[in-house]
Amino acid sequence: AQSVSQHNHHVILSEAASLELGCNYSYGGTVNLFWYVQYPGQHLQLLLKYFSGDPLVKGIKGFEAEFIKSKFSFNLRKPSVQWSDTAEYFCAVSPSNTGKLIFGQGTTLQVKP
Amino acid sequence: DTAVSQTPKYLVTQMGNDKSIKCEQNLGHDTMYWYKQDSKKFLKIMFSYNNKELIINETVPNRFSPKSPDKAHLNLHINSLELGDSAVYFCASSQERGGGNTIYFGEGSWLTVV
Numbered sequence: 001a002q003s004v005s006q007h008n009h010h011v012i013l014s015e016a017a018s019l020e021l022g023c024n025y026s027y028g029g030t031v032n033l034f035w036y037v038q039y040p041g042q043h044l045q046l047l048l049k050y051f052s053g054d055p056l057v058k059g060i061k062g063f064e065a066e067f068i069k070s071k072f073s074f075n076l077r078k079p080s081v082q083w084s085d086t087a088e089y090f091c092a093v094s095p096s097n098t099g100k101l102i103f104g105q106g107t108t109l110q111v112k113p
Numbered sequence: 114d115t116a117v118s119q120t121p122k123y124l125v126t127q128m129g130n131d132k133s134i135k136c137e138q139n140l141g142h143d144t145m146y147w148y149k150q151d152s153k154k155f156l157k158i159m160f161s162y163n164n165k166e167l168i169i170n171e172t173v174p175n176r177f178s179p180k181s182p183d184k185a186h187l188n189l190h191i192n193s194l195e196l197g198d199s200a201v202y203f204c205a206s207s208q209e210r211g212g213g214n215t216i217y218f219g220e221g222s223w224l225t226v227v
Contacts, residue, residue, distance in 0.1 A: 034215075043203065044156075044218040088154055094216075099144060099207075100169055101216055103156040 002027045004093050006104035013081055014112050021076040021107050023091030030096040033074040035065055038088040038106075047089075050074065061085070083113045116140050117219035119204045125225045126194060133190045134222045136204030143209055144168075145187035146216065147179060150201040162187055163209075194226045 007022035025031065035047040048059025055067040065076045074091060091104040119136040126132055138145060146169075147159040161169035162181040176192045191198060201221045207214040 036218075038154075043220040046215055046217075049215060090156065099161055099163070099214075100146075100158045101148075101156075102158075106154045106156075108154075 002093065002095060002102050004091055004102050004104035006089075006091050006107050008107045009105070010108045010110070012110045012112065015083055016080045017111075019076070019078040019081045019085075019109070021089055021091075021109070023074045023076065023104055025072050025074070025091075025093045025102075027072075027093060027095050032094045032096065033065075033067060034092040034094070034101065035059065035063070035074075035076050036090045036092060038090065040087065044090065047076070081109075081111050083111050085109060086111045117204055117206055117217050119202075119219040119222050121222060122220065123223045123225075125227060128194055128196060128226055130194050131190070131192045132194060132224070133188055134202055134204075134224070135186070135188045136219060137186050138204075138206040138217075138219075139185065140206055140208075140217065142206040142217075143184055144207045144214070145181065145184070146205040146207075147187065147189050148203040148205060148218075150203060150221070152200070156203070160187075160189075191224075196226050199224055199226045 004025045033050040036044040037047050038044050048057050050057045050067045058064045063078050089107045092101040094101050117138045144163045146161045150156045159173050160179045164184050165181045178190045180188045203221050204219040205216045207216045
């Protein structure tokens, strides 16, 4: 079965620290990859996505992610986090032509001022 | 204007009741979805409609019935509510049904069954 695994369930960082959130998926075919963010009490917003081309994608608010096909990974990074980055982060995979997003279990990021 | 809007945002109801959540998108998208987020924040797709046609129907109790009167609307009706139905329900839409489309989410409907 297709699945998405996020390694870190709860991450606590101080402001200006660097961030890397791991995401691995299990699916042998072509996939599209996404990172969504959910700020407290709000809806999901798209941070970035990978469909094809350059495996290093840049998103909003200084986030980037790298698709490594051989490792089935799509890790999210940010060089220097801010208090306002405190949120829930979801990695998601959409196998081509299925029309559905399969989400990881989410990572809670808490940034201390 | 909100792209994907759903009502109500908060709903508290008793077990056994029937309730509906409405969703509308003004993005001109062809495909709409319902996702459920449980108390552990795990998100899972429930249904998807493309141009009013049901295309995805995950393992969901038949107490849940989606209705799409037109491609801009996808409502969710829940019969005989149970405690375990308490969750946040997100409506979403995308341009087309394929996996290569970005899915846009509504603000969620917090359902509490007491």
